[in-house]
Amino acid sequence: MDATDASLPAPLITTIIPTMASKARAASLKRAITSIRAASKQPVAIIVVVNGTRSDPEACAWLADQPDVRLEFDAKPSAANAMLRGRELVATPFFTSLDDDDEFTPGALDLRLAAMQSDTCPDIVVCNGLRRDSTGDTLCYDDLPSVPAAPLPALFRMPWLSSCNSLYRTASIDAHFFRNFHSFAEWTWLAYQFGVAGKKIAVIDTPTFVCNDTAGSLSKSNEYEMAYLSLYERMLSLAPPAPVADLIRRRIGSFWHDQSVTALRNGQRLDALRHHVRSLRQPGGLRYLGYSRYLIPGWPQNR
Structure with a gap:
């Protein structure tokens, strides 16, 4: 769907994709963008922030040719920094994000938007999803409905926020939340900040995304595990x-x-x-x- 077509309504949602646009991820990146288009009956603005200096020229050329994609470049090889840059560019009432190797399910963004526009007026909508590996699909969360009542304690039972399971109200979730991110635990730190700030959360306990289990991801690295000590100390500094x-x-x-x-x-x-x-x-x-x-x-x- 061409979001630049004047006959179509203005997009309500922006999807941010931080990516290195490597040759190895070119196919999954295209799949991710295709899934965004199938996730809503309305136009969706797409911001792709290519970070680092090792992007594949063919992948970048393909992105530049997409009429509904705003292509940005950031020389710093940091997904979190690219996410911040994308958030700074959001000009729609709502925004979300998607990793370049994951995908939305059909109608996912329409479902999230309906929850966001409900009478409860949440700041954030979080959703369930599917984790896909060589053995098949498994549900990501088994107790997601418990999150709205007590977001902070729930975070220590499950990491209920991820790069692809949410929709944010732009007016409530401004760029400062994405600054001073915590390396290797960006989404846990972000969720913690939302809990401390008292942001109102709604839940859709239905799969709206597929998280493809990719070998060599940062979440499997030793550095990722070591980052949690400083994360806990940082959490305590906010006087919970x-x-x-x-x-x-x-x-x-x-x-x-x-x-x-x-x-x-x-x-x-x-x-x-x-x-x-x-x-x-x-x-x-x-x-x-x-x-x-x-x-x-x-x-x-x-x-």
């Missing part, structure tokens, strides 16, 4: 309610316990002991006390 702070500190304790186990496995006994002591100092840390026997010479190993 006491029960949420307790949840965060318990996660910190779990992080240090995992680090201790890894260090011990690698023969770094002193580091393992230090990490273990850190885990014991957090709320609920006594649950790791029994693990001490693996670290202290002479401690009986029998259970």
Whole structure:
């Protein structure tokens, strides 16, 4: 659908796609854009922000030829920074985003828009989706309806915000939320900020997207796991309610316990002991006390 056709209504939704536009992702990028067009009966504005300097010229040429695509370039190889750039360019009442290897289901954006325009007037609509891998499809969330009542506690049960499962009210979710992002955990940090800010959330517990499980994604990297300690510390800096702070500190304790186990496995006994002591100092840390026997010479190993 040509969003530039004057006979068509102005788009209500912008979809932002951060991408490196690599040759390897060219086919999935085209699939993603095709899915956006099938996701609404109305025109949808599409902003593609190509980040980095290794884009495929053919893929970029194809993007430039699409009448409903605004093509932008950012030399910094950062999806989060590209998302910020896309948000700064939004000129529609609502916006969403989509990874270049994922896709919307047919009618997905119309379904989200109906929820956004309901009497409850939410700031954000979050949806369920399907995770697709070589074994088939599985539902992404099994308790999504619990999110609106208590977004912050729910975040520690499931990462209820992702790059492709939401629709935002532009007037409520301005660009500052996307600045100072947290590397490797951008969407968890974003969801946390929304919860602290008291943003009103609506839920569609129906699959409106397909998340294709791609080998080598950042979420599988060691750096991704390590980023969570600084994320938890950053969360605490926003002075959350006491029960949420307790949840965060318990996660910190779990992080240090995992680090201790890894260090011990690698023969770094002193580091393992230090990490273990850190885990014991957090709320609920006594649950790791029994693990001490693996670290202290002479401690009986029998259970």
